Every structure is written in structure tokens, then in C-alpha cells.
Amino acid sequence: MRPFLIAGNWKMHMNADETRAFFKTFEGMISAAPAGVNMLLCPTFTSLNAAVDASSKISGMHIGAQNLHFEDKGAFTGEITAEMIKETGASHVIIGHSERRQYYNETDETVNKKAVKSLSAGLTPVVCVGEYLEERKKDAHFDVVKNQLAAAYAGISAEDAVKTVLAYEPVWAIGTGETASPEQAQEMHAFIRAEFTLLYDADVAAQIPVLYGGSMNAANAEELLSQEDVDGGLIGGASLKPDSFHQIVTFAGEIYAKHG
Numbered sequence: 001m002r003p004f005l006i007a008g009n010w011k012m013h014m015n016a017d018e019t020r021a022f023f024k025t026f027e028g029m030i031s032a033a034p035a036g037v038n039m040l041l042c043p044t045f046t047s048l049n050a051a052v053d054a055s056s057k058i059s060g061m062h063i064g065a066q067n068l069h070f071e072d073k074g075a076f077t078g079e080i081t082a083e084m085i086k087e088t089g090a091s092h093v094i095i096g097h098s099e100r101r102q103y104y105n106e107t108d109e110t111v112n113k114k115a116v117k118s119l120s121a122g123l124t125p126v127v128c129v130g131e132y133l134e135e136r137k138k139d140a141h142f143d144v145v146k147n148q149l150a151a152a153y154a155g156i157s158a159e160d161a162v163k164t165v166l167a168y169e170p171v172w173a174i175g176t177g178e179t180a181s182p183e184q185a186q187e188m189h190a191f192i193r194a195e196f197t198l199l200y201d202a203d204v205a206a207q208i209p210v211l212y213g214g215s216m217n218a219a220n221a222e223e224l225l226s227q228e229d230v231d232g233g234l235i236g237g238a239s240l241k242p243d244s245f246h247q248i249v250t251f252a253g254e255i256y257a258k259h260g
């Protein structure tokens, strides 16, 4: 089975001191990721250095940013380049999160440009897709995700596609406490895998980790992670607490030990 990636998106929470405090507690719980599990935490830009420093004590822990600009430099006030993120020691970057699509005019085109830029800079893009509730109610969710996928991966070679991570985050499940059922998650993840097979081939599709995001927590993670095509989670609120993040990582390790 594919290794799990348990990722936390800290959004606009956790300053540098709080980041160091999180890691101090977390490293008391775990010094290395369980076999078959990788961990990723994505703090704010100003906490990246603190997170990278602290993460060096935990094997299998990676650090990522939450956004980047697709240009190398220029008059883009408030933005940050891929190279600047790399300079902190971070290895991943979240791209196209629904909050950025919703509040900051992120489009399918900019998501694609950002994915291309992060790959060329040697950062792993965690590309986010997902439908709104109205789209699911209209039964348009598969088409929405299919279009987002095709746009995000336009012009990306198979060789690069396998270096990406995909996160399916139904917008109606983000921060709402309402999670997709394990069946809904598995259905969409299998669909995404089939789309990757059409865009590339079955071998590429089998290599791209597909994470679920949307109110994943210690109470529902085990069932979600037990689904065949759910390769991990992109966790918001529950990743801010060392004990719940640790619990989710532990579930992933147990599932991998059983089936891996």
C-alpha cells in the first residue's frame, strides 16, 4: 500500500513561539513517524523557520508553506517566491486551497502556474481541489473536481506529476465539523485516481498520494484513513493540537502495519 501522508494546515494560527511550543510537546510524544507514515506541517510564513528548526528532531516530519507566487521576483506586495520558501528549509507548499480560491482570486490558471513553479523549484506541491455544497447537491461534484484536476495539471509531465500530492477537500466539510462520509471520500478518491489514469497512466495514478481534508479529527480519522484510496489527510483545526495530530498519525501507522 502507498505510504500515508498526515499533513496539517495551520492556516493563520500559531506564531513562532506557539510553533516551538507545539513541537516541544509533540516531540515528547513521538521521535519518529511510524513505518509507512510521513508527517507534514504547514505553518504561516513567519513560523516556517521555527518549524523547520524544531522539526529536525522528529524523523519523518516535513514542513511546508501555505502559498507561493509563481513569479521569481517583482512588484508583488505581500507575496513570496518558491526560492524564499526553499531558503527556510521547507519542502512542500499547499496550492489552490479553497480559502485562497474563495478569498484571494486563486483561479485554475494560477493554481497551475504555482504547481509548475513549485515543481521547478524542487518544492512538493500539495494541490487542493474540491466542490461547494451547491455543486454536490446538483450532482456536479465529479465534473467540478475533474475540471480542477485537468487545469491544475495542464502541461505537467508524468515525471513531475508523481512528485505532487493531491488533496481532495469538499468545501462544505472545511471547518464545519461536517465530514464527508468514508464512502463519499473513497468514491471521490477513486474517481480522482481514475482521472489521473486518463491524464497520465495507471502507474502514475498509483503513485500520487490523494489526501482527504475537511473536519478530519481524532474521532473520524481511523475510518477515513482505512479507505483504499485515502492516502492521508490535510487537517486544519485538529492539527493545531499535538495530541489530536499525534492520534491521527498513530491511526495511520496502525493501518499501515495491518495492511502495508
Ligand SMILES: O=C[C@H](O)COP(=O)(O)O
Pocket (backbone or CB within 6 Å): 009, 097, 169, 173, 174, 175, 176, 177, 213, 214, 215, 216, 234, 235, 236, 237, 238
Ligand atoms: O486544509 C485543511 C482543510 O481546510 C481542513 O480544515 P479543517 O480540518 O479545519 O476542516
